[in-house]
Amino acid sequence: MMLRDAFGLSLEADWSSSRCKRVLAGGYRTPDITEKGARAVGGSVFTEILRKRCSATFEHAERYGWGV
Secondary structure, eight states: OIIIIITOOHHHHHHHHHHHHHHHHTTEEOGGGOOTTOEEOOHHHHHHHHHHHHHTTOTTGGGTTTTO
């Protein structure tokens, strides 16, 4: 929401949201949102999984100099 609403970065907001949805679809949850069949992991583990997913999909990274 911050990317979209505060900074007007809709493309980036959509991209980060889709990465988070993919991690959730992989069955990972933090303990506060875990459900039956999900793998409960701590916040730092969830963040690391999310970071790896993001790093693997920087299609538009060059525009900002990310990952260089």
